[in-house]
Amino acid sequence: MADDATTDCELRDDxxxxxxxxxxxxxxxxxxxxxxxxxxxxxxxxxxxxxxxAMAIAEGFGSLLYHGADSGVGQYLHDVPLIGVxxxxxxxxxxxxxxxxxxxxxxGSAIGLVVSSVMWAVAPGAVNIAVAAAVxxxxxxxxxxxxxxxxxxxxxxxxxxxxxxxxxxxxxxxxSPACDPDSWLQPHGVxxxxxxxxxxxxxxxxxxxxxxxxxxxxFRRFADRALGxxxxxxxxxFHRSVDVVGRERMPTDRPVLVVANHGNGFVDPIVVASxxxxxxxxxxxxxxWRVVVARPFLALAGVLPVYRTGDGDRATDNRSVFEACHxxxxxxATVAIFPEGTTGDRAGLDRVKSGAARIALGALPTxxxxxxxPIGMAFESKVETRSxxxxxxxxxxxxxxxxxxxxxxxxxFSDGExxxxxxxxxxxxxxxxxxxxSPSFTSVDERELLRAAARTERFEDSPGHEPRFGDVEHTxxxxxxxxxxxxxxxxxxxxxxxxxxxxxxVSDPQLRRHRLPIARLALSAVxxxxxxxxxxxxxxxxxxxxxxxxxxxxxxxxxxxxxxxxLLLGLVTAATTWIxxxxxxxxxxxxxxxxxxxxxxxxxxxxxxPPLIRQVLALVGRLRVRDRVGLLxxxxxxxxxxxxxxxxxxxxxxxx
Numbered sequence: 001m002a003d004d005a006t007t008d009c010e011l012r013d014d015x016x017x018x019x020x021x022x023x024x025x026x027x028x029x030x031x032x033x034x035x036x037x038x039x040x041x042x043x044x045x046x047x048x049x050x051x052x053x054a055m056a057i058a059e060g061f062g063s064l065l066y067h068g069a070d071s072g073v074g075q076y077l078h079d080v081p082l083i084g085v086x087x088x089x090x091x092x093x094x095x096x097x098x099x100x101x102x103x104x105x106x107x108g109s110a111i112g113l114v115v116s117s118v119m120w121a122v123a124p125g126a127v128n129i130a131v132a133a134a135v136x137x138x139x140x141x142x143x144x145x146x147x148x149x150x151x152x153x154x155x156x157x158x159x160x161x162x163x164x165x166x167x168x169x170x171x172x173x174x175x176s177p178a179c180d181p182d183s184w185l186q187p188h189g190v191x192x193x194x195x196x197x198x199x200x201x202x203x204x205x206x207x208x209x210x211x212x213x214x215x216x217x218x219f220r221r222f223a224d225r226a227l228g229x230x231x232x233x234x235x236x237x238f239h240r241s242v243d244v245v246g247r248e249r250m251p252t253d254r255p256v257l258v259v260a261n262h263g264n265g266f267v268d269p270i271v272v273a274s275x276x277x278x279x280x281x282x283x284x285x286x287x288x289w290r291v292v293v294a295r296p297f298l299a300l301a302g303v304l305p306v307y308r309t310g311d312g313d314r315a316t317d318n319r320s321v322f323e324a325c326h327x328x329x330x331x332x333a334t335v336a337i338f339p340e341g342t343t344g345d346r347a348g349l350d351r352v353k354s355g356a357a358r359i360a361l362g363a364l365p366t367x368x369x370x371x372x373x374p375i376g377m378a379f380e381s382k383v384e385t386r387s388x389x390x391x392x393x394x395x396x397x398x399x400x401x402x403x404x405x406x407x408x409x410x411x412x413f414s415d416g417e418x419x420x421x422x423x424x425x426x427x428x429x430x431x432x433x434x435x436x437x438s439p440s441f442t443s444v445d446e447r448e449l450l451r452a453a454a455r456t457e458r459f460e461d462s463p464g465h466e467p468r469f470g471d472v473e474h475t476x477x478x479x480x481x482x483x484x485x486x487x488x489x490x491x492x493x494x495x496x497x498x499x500x501x502x503x504x505x506v507s508d509p510q511l512r513r514h515r516l517p518i519a520r521l522a523l524s525a526v527x528x529x530x531x532x533x534x535x536x537x538x539x540x541x542x543x544x545x546x547x548x549x550x551x552x553x554x555x556x557x558x559x560x561x562x563x564x565x566x567l568l569l570g571l572v573t574a575a576t577t578w579i580x581x582x583x584x585x586x587x588x589x590x591x592x593x594x595x596x597x598x599x600x601x602x603x604x605x606x607x608x609x610p611p612l613i614r615q616v617l618a619l620v621g622r623l624r625v626r627d628r629v630g631l632l633x634x635x636x637x638x639x640x641x642x643x644x645x646x647x648x649x650x651x652x653x654x655x656x
Contacts, residue, residue, distance in 0.1 A: 008067070008188040009172045011181035017068040025189035026067060028196035029060030035200060039218060045207055048102035051109050055084040056199060063192065079127045080116045085199065086134035087112020092206060093141030096150070101210060108137075151209035157219075158201045165194035212327070220302060227301060228278035235274040237606060238267075238567060240386045243470030244275050246393035246437075255329040255367045256280075256396075259356050259430055260375040261349055261438040262338035264382050265564035271377055272336055275391050280334035281325070283355075306355065308341070318355075325359045330366035335359070339430060345382060345559040347441040349434055357426035360399040361418035372397040372430060376437030378473050380451075382559050385549075385566060386610055388469035392437040402426040439473075441480045446491070450476040452508075453494040456639060457646035459512055466512075478650055486649045493645040497638040504631045510621025511635065527608055535608060538601030541581055545573035574602065 012018040033056035039045040040053070062077025088109035095104015116130050142154055154162075171178045172187030204218050235242055250256070258280055262268050273279045279301060286305035288294055304325065307318050325335050337359070340350040356372065363370050374394035381387035403422050441447035454475035458467035479490055501508060528535065552569045556562050582595030625632070 009174055009179040009181060010186045010188065019067040021184060021186040021189040023064050023067040025192040026060050026063035028193045029056045029063065032196040032199050033057035033060065035218065036203060045203065046102050048105055049203060051106055052085065052088050052203065055081045055088065055109065059085060075124070076120060079120055080113060083112040083116035083127065083130045083134065084109045086131060089202065090134045090137035090141065093138055093145065097141060097144055153202070153205045153209050155205050158198065158205055161194055161198045161201055165191055165198055168194060223300060224279040228273055228276065231270045231273040234270055234567065238385060238570070239389050241388045241469065242271065243390040243468055245390065245470060247275065249393045249396060250373055251371055251396055254369045254371060255332050256334045257329065257356065257360050257370060257372045258334060258336035258375055259339050259372055259434060260336065261377060261434055262340045262343045263346055263560060264379055265343045265560050266567055267563035268338065268377060270567065271389060271391060272375060276334065280336040281328050283337045322359055322362055326363045326366055329363040329370050343560050345444060347439070347444045347447050349438050349440065352427060352431040352434065354423050354427045356430055357423045358418055361403055361422055361426060364399060364403055368400060370399050372399060374430065374433040374437055376434060378439050380469050382563050390470040390473050394433045394437040397429055397433060402429060440477060449491045449494055450479045453490050453642055453646055454479060456494065456497070457643040460640065460643035479646065482649050490645050490649055493642045497642050500635045500638050504628050504635060506624055506628060510624055534601065535605055538598065539605045541598055542577055542602050542605065545577045548573045
């Protein structure tokens, strides 16, 4: 059994803070209070929550003092604000039963502060009686609310956090077999962090239950921002570059329904979220929820299911999904849908279904300023890992302009199903807007050939510099809009050029005279000289993960699915590598540090190796071209003919 020197398990020492872990983790309460204050100032929570925030901050500093020096003042500030917080929650639940939740919360917190102060002055050890009384009131109030069929406050996430927090408190008690006073991994510190999160999740759920239309959704916004940053990292890891065109067209002051083409599986939503810099509410086929392992991740991302008759679902089930979309749009959120319904390596846009139009028109009564933002995506290669992509934002569509007003007057719209003619007209408008920003070729072969010809022409236009994929795609789409005979001449010229390249054993990239980035090569050489051994070690750590990704991708036959498999396998194998490395090389908190170090080393390897390998291949290519210099004149002439044919087609037909 631990004595006073190991209060809450951690050993008290003579450092600046006697219990370092328990003291510093107490600041989680201060952070929670600051978040609540920010929510009140943004008018997402009522002013009564200022009291809860103030008591949480006081509890944080009191806990810091108590664990840092074990003084009487610290213990007072540790115990009394805690009862005040519980009194706030208890008073809120009682007041909610009489429709005065905020008033009840303030009265409850005042009672808690006064009673706990008196009890602490008389018998400090009896403060736990006040804790038990507050918990009983909370349970009783919640039970009465349930009997009256009121909206649940203690939802699954709140309960899971609460139970987990209690478990860590028990494990962190001095009498627990898991108590290790000398360890940096202190369960009581985890209790501090988890209970701070419980306070935030309770406030989130409580005020959402009072007014669903003004739900604060703190964690939803945090998750959207965090996952948005994660998608940016994933896109940077799996793509050399992503050119974004027309981002300024995206409205930022109104609800938006994003519609995008869908040609690259799971990669598409990742790219959309990365260019939006946050995660929108995506709609996905309900069949994904049948994969039990995927359900927690779908819930974390806030994905909404779409029921399709082709998957054996009932289309009538979509009514609740549409209502959820309308709710999100009414709060100014962004919802995203792939209106083609399915993914595939297509040459052009597939038939756009009416779901997007129905959602947008149905949202007008509660979100009259909703707009539709078309986004088109194109990928240089869906097979290679470090390929390039381009994302194009089209002109936003004002939904209100495509809705027929009711006879009752201007601006009055149907509360039921949108008018069928309006749905058809808006669907046609969405189709044309998506076609303007999405690839549009007659076949996949034509797409690849025209892109290759456009790449050749762009390189001829600016030799020494690799053309941006966005410029290549723009040129290829202009060629695709030319008459059939003009396109055929461009394709024939490129086939002649490609045949001559193959005959002499040289590839198109090797023939191009890239300017060697001396500074980058020098920097890479310095990095290898200074940290070559460490870089090689980090690379070897990730080789099994790379092998699994390559093997798994190779087993997939569908081009549109390869990117999905590569991305998911890359996430799973990379995380597994970091966890295994940390557990293998260290123990306790050090394992976390080692895992993060291995992850940072993997990122460094990803940054250093690909450009260095490309430059080495470029040097090898120059040597191959130099060996075949006598065979080059007809090849160079064929390349010039491709560029001339492309320019002539674009100039003669003035396609744009």
